Amino acid sequence: MVRLIRLFTTTIILSAGILTGCASVKMASQSEDAKAKTFATNPQQANVYVYRNEFIGAALSMAIELDGKEIGKTGPKSYFLLGLEPGHHTLVSKAENDSLLNLITEAGKNYYVWQEVKMGLLLARSKLQLMSEAEGQAGVRESKLLEVNGASPVASVPVTKSEVATKPVEKTISQPAPDSVVVAKQAEPIPAATVNASLPSPAPVASNNITKIERVPFEIGVSSVTVERIAKQNSCQSTKGAGLLYKKGPVEVYRVQCEDGREIKARCEMRQCEIFTP
Incomplete structure (x- = not known):
């Protein structure tokens, strides 16, 4: 008490x-x-x-x-x-x-x-x-x-393709991960064309200012079964199931492609899931 x-x-x-x-x-x-x-x-x-x-x-x-x-x-x-x-x-x-x-x-x-x-x-x-x-x-x-971390209020914060091209990389890289750039101290710059060729093609551009989710490989997560059950409760039948879209710490976001053309997204935290609309 x-x-x-x-x-x-x-x-x-x-x-x-x-x-x-x-x-x-x-x-x-x-x-x-x-x-x-x-x-x-x-x-x-x-x-x-x-x-x-x-x-x-x-x-x-x-x-x-x-x-x-x-x-x-x-x-x-x-x-x-x-x-x-x-x-x-x-x-x-x-x-x-x-x-x-x-x-x-x-x-x-x-x-x-x-x-x-x-x-x-x-x-x-x-x-x-x-x-x-x-x-x-x-x-x-x-x-x-507001200021952007003490910089100019209007600032492009994320690392872009052109910025990646100027970063040094190791002369010898053994079995790098696909579509990755490894940064090291003892290095030399690589041509921009080489980096751009290794980067994935951008997703199609939105034509009417709507939010879209980037296409990602289908991946099973720890809460996929729970999300699939929620999808069925909402009359969403899917042959593929619930794919993991995003994960950071205890938060996971899943996507289910319904056979009737709908798409259901669910947010899970500590295996507690609920449908959300981004």
Whole structure:
């Protein structure tokens, strides 16, 4: 009983702090904020606005990862502006849970991703959602621009093909993994053409700003059977079953291709699975 009372008291204290406090994040200048809110496009890259326009969970800063690299943390009423090369990118919001969003971007277009904040057990949870231009611009206008890890607010964070081509590699590599580049200290640069030839072809480009999942080899995960059972409960018959799409720590994302053309995705954590819509 004493432990339950302590747990209940701790939950109340944390929840009060989340609702009333204010997270410390790195803000950009007013001039950069004003420039970002013109929503001007770049013919050579895509602009991705990641915004959090709510006060719920104000005491908690939430990290954003882009293609496996943290770009910074959001606070209430704040946003990032990212200039990205066209192609496939993965955004992850880190809170009590991990929320994953896959994007396929086109040059010369703006994309708006809402980091929705929800109450969790002890901390706030979050969910990344791709929004329409009208909804996205409205959310950005009521927020303030953040720095990207101390760099320029508009920055292409992920390593691109051209950047990989300039990195040194070992002269002799024994049995490298497929489609990989091994980095070492004693090295020499390799031609860009060689690296580009070894990289996989980009996924087809989205034609109407919708979220797409990159095609990946079918892989069985520890929760595949559970996800297949959930799919059958939703009238989804599949001859292939549930394939593992993404895994990071205890979080796994699965995909089931139904015979009737539908596609079901499920998120599993500690083998507890539920259907979600990215």
